[in-house]
Amino acid sequence: MSLDRPLAPGEMIDLDKASVDDIARLPRVGRTLAKTIKADRDARGPFGSLQGLDRVPGVGPGLLAGLSPHVVFSGRPTVEPSVHRATLNINAADSAAFERLAGIGPYMAGRIVAYRNRHGSFGNVDDLLKVGGIGPATLAKVRESLAVQ
Numbered sequence: 001m002s003l004d005r006p007l008a009p010g011e012m013i014d015l016d017k018a019s020v021d022d023i024a025r026l027p028r029v030g031r032t033l034a035k036t037i038k039a040d041r042d043a044r045g046p047f048g049s050l051q052g053l054d055r056v057p058g059v060g061p062g063l064l065a066g067l068s069p070h071v072v073f074s075g076r077p078t079v080e081p082s083v084h085r086a087t088l089n090i091n092a093a094d095s096a097a098f099e100r101l102a103g104i105g106p107y108m109a110g111r112i113v114a115y116r117n118r119h120g121s122f123g124n125v126d127d128l129l130k131v132g133g134i135g136p137a138t139l140a141k142v143r144e145s146l147a148v149q
Contacts, residue, residue, distance in 0.1 A: 007070060015053060016046040016075030027066050033058050046075020051141045054102040061103060061137040087147040090128065091121040101142045108133055124148055 005025065007013070013022050015037065023034035040056045047053045050064050052073070088097055090112070098109035108131075115131045116122060125146045128134050 011070070012072045013070060014072050014074050016041065016048065016073050026070055028063055029067075046073065048073050048075050051102055054141055061135065061141070064141070065137045088145055089149040090125065090146050091116065091148060101145055103138050103141045108138075122148055 007025055007027075013026055015023065018038075020031065020034045020038050023029060023037050024031045026034075029037070036058055037053070037056050041047065044055070047055075050068060050071070050073075053059055053067075053071075054064060088101070093113075095106065095109040095113050098104050098112050099106055104112075111133055112128065112131050119130075122128065125143055125148060126139070128139055128146075129136070
């Protein structure tokens with residue numbers, strides 16, 4: 001069984017094509033999450049990137065950071081236009097708009113809006129790092145969807 005075979009140094013797993021057994025070989029994934037990842041891919045199409053993989057329940061910023069050196073994506077991502085193609089003005093967006101971003105749930109969306117209300121407008125997108133709970137991995141996932149106006 002491939003679960004017993006650790007990844008070789010430099011070996012990469014293509015998450016847009018890999019079997020459940022190969023996905024389960026990745027660090028901190030295991031068979032249950034591997035099945036969830038494959039089921040999501042089968043139902044919604046290829047991930048195309050780590051940002052696309054974030055749509056899978058049970059996958060978050062910490063796991064994405066750990067997987068980054070071990071995965072590749074050969075497929076074209078399935079993108080929701082309202083989330084990834086539109087640019088969100090972080091100085092005007094409400095909580096609901098922030099929640100549509102990959103990796104930002106209701107709690108974090110509320111924290112962003114509360115921080116902005118308390119401290120004033122953000123000077124640039126990197127200022128989101130001042131909001132407790134937003135780290136570099138989360139910001140990297142949403143950066144291309146954000147703007148300061």
